[in-house]
Amino acid sequence: MAWDDTKKRLAELAKGLKTRVAYYRAVYHDPRTPLLARVLLWLALAYALLPFDLIPDFIPVIGHLDDAIIIPALVLLAMSMVPEAVSEEHRRAMSSH
Numbered sequence: 371m372a373w374d375d376t377k378k379r380l381a382e383l384a385k386g387l388k389t390r391v392a393y394y395r396a397v398y399h400d401p402r403t404p405l406l407a408r409v410l411l412w413l414a415l416a417y418a419l420l421p422f423d424l425i426p427d428f429i430p431v432i433g434h435l436d437d438a439i440i441i442p443a444l445v446l447l448a449m450s451m452v453p454e455a456v457s458e459e460h461r462r463a464m465s466s467h
Contacts, residue, residue: 389464394445396460403452410448414441 397403398411417423418441427433449457 393460393464396463397449397452397456400456400460402456407448407451410444410451414444414448417441417444 394411398408418437423433423436424440425433425436427437
């Protein structure tokens with residue numbers, strides 16, 4: 371029973387992640403998105419995918435914590451620069467799918 375609940379929860383998380391990535395991608399490609407916001411979104415993606423970190427992962431706790439702080443911080447900073455109309459337009463488009 372617990373495994374079924376875990377699988378369901380993981381499926382929901384994966385679906386949510388897929389939706390968020392599509393949302394950020396749409397915002398990134400929108401010509402009304404400021405250049406700096408695009409650069410920050412690109413840096414967040416690059417930081418997540420590239421094999422190096424500012425703080426190496428072999429350092430206990432802090433090594434993985436930097437990933438959990440830097441990537442969301444870059445995304446939040448980028449999204450704070452996106453005009454509300456652009457953000458809302460793409461949010462509505464994602465919720466209609």
